[in-house]
Amino acid sequence: MRKAWIMAVAASLVMTAFGNNEKSEQNAAPQTSKTVLVAYFSATGNTAKVAKSLTAATGATIFEIKPEKAYTSADLDWHNKQSRTTLEMNNEKARPAIANKVANMQQYQVIYLGFPIWWGKAPRIINTFLEQYNLKGKTIIPFCTSGGSGIEGAMKLIKASAPTANWKNGKLLNGNPSETELKSWAKTIK
Numbered sequence: 001m002r003k004a005w006i007m008a009v010a011a012s013l014v015m016t017a018f019g020n021n022e023k024s025e026q027n028a029a030p031q032t033s034k035t036v037l038v039a040y041f042s043a044t045g046n047t048a049k050v051a052k053s054l055t056a057a058t059g060a061t062i063f064e065i066k067p068e069k070a071y072t073s074a075d076l077d078w079h080n081k082q083s084r085t086t087l088e089m090n091n092e093k094a095r096p097a098i099a100n101k102v103a104n105m106q107q108y109q110v111i112y113l114g115f116p117i118w119w120g121k122a123p124r125i126i127n128t129f130l131e132q133y134n135l136k137g138k139t140i141i142p143f144c145t146s147g148g149s150g151i152e153g154a155m156k157l158i159k160a161s162a163p164t165a166n167w168k169n170g171k172l173l174n175g176n177p178s179e180t181e182l183k184s185w186a187k188t189i190k
Contacts, residue, residue, distance in 0.1 A: 035107060035108055035109045035110065036058055036059070036060035036061070036108065036109070036110045036111075036112070037060055037061050037062075037063055037102065037105075037108040037110070037111045037112070038051050038054050038055045038058070038060045038061070038062045038063070038111075038112045038114065039062075039063045039064075039065055039102065039111055039112070039113055039114070039129065040062075040063075040064060040065060040112075040113070040114030040115065041064075041065040041067075041114070041115045041116070041123060041125050041126060041129070042064070042114070042115075042116065043071045043076055043116060043123075044076070044116070046116060046145040046174075047114045047115060047116050047144070047145045048064070049176050050114060050143065050145060050173045050176060050177065051064075051112075051114045053176065053177065053178070053179055053182055054112055054114070054143070054173075054182050054186075056179050057179045057180075057182035057183045057186060058112070058182070058183075058186055060110075060112065061108070063100075063102050064100075065098055065100075065125060065126075065129050066098065066099045066100050067096050067097065067098060067099060067125055068096070068097035068098060068099045069096075069097070071084065071085065072084075078118070078119070085118055085123070086119075088123070088124045089118055089119040089121065089123070089124065091124075092157075094124040095124060095125075095127055095128040095131070096123075096124055096125045096128055097128070098125065098128055098129060098132070101132070102133070105133045105134075106134075108138065109138060109139060110138070110139045110141065111135075111138055111139065111140045111141070112141045112142075112143060113126070113129075113130075113140055113141065113142045113143070113158075114142070114143045114144065114145075114173075115142075115144055115145075115154075116144060116145050116146065117144050117145070117146035117147075117149045117150075117151065117153075117154060120149045120153040120154070121153055121154045121157055122142075122144070122154040122157060122158050126154075126158055126161075127157070127158065127161040130158060130161035130162040130165075131161050131162070133162075135162040135164065135165040136164035136165065137164065137165070137166060138165050138166065139165070139166045139167075139168060140162065140165045140166065140167050140168065141168045141170070141171075141189055142154070142155065142158065142167075142168075142170030142171075143170060143171050143172075143173045144170065144171075144172055144173070145172070145173060145174055146172055146174065150172050151170040151171065151172050152170075154170070155167075155169075155170055168189055171185060173185075
């Protein structure tokens, strides 16, 4: 009888512990799974910082969009009308080559897509990234870093590169937001 009572108490404790774990998991960041990807392009490191924090906040897989030819300081000189980025941004058909690909893109259902704002738009490498995959039905949530422009100007152009995706409103995430702030933002996305 005593042995049965001890077993019942132990079972009750185990059930309580599992119940508490389930509640903790319910309060965790939304969309925490291996079906979420944070894909980002960062030329100077600002967007990379945000992408890494967002990955930690959501439990996603991270992927850096790497250009086949890295951007130099001279390439990024927006004052120079002949710099690489100026020429790319002035050419709507420019599609800079990407050095890497997402393995098993089909497994991801939600993609946080990060980039800096250049000339009020997403860098053309973002169009290259979007156009190389079948993103039909996938949820894409853009985020950006910027020295002055918002994300609104970028949205129309990048949506055209993946018109069958389920696009969510993008967000400007300057100042290296905390993991807590990013979790709160992720919870608002529907």
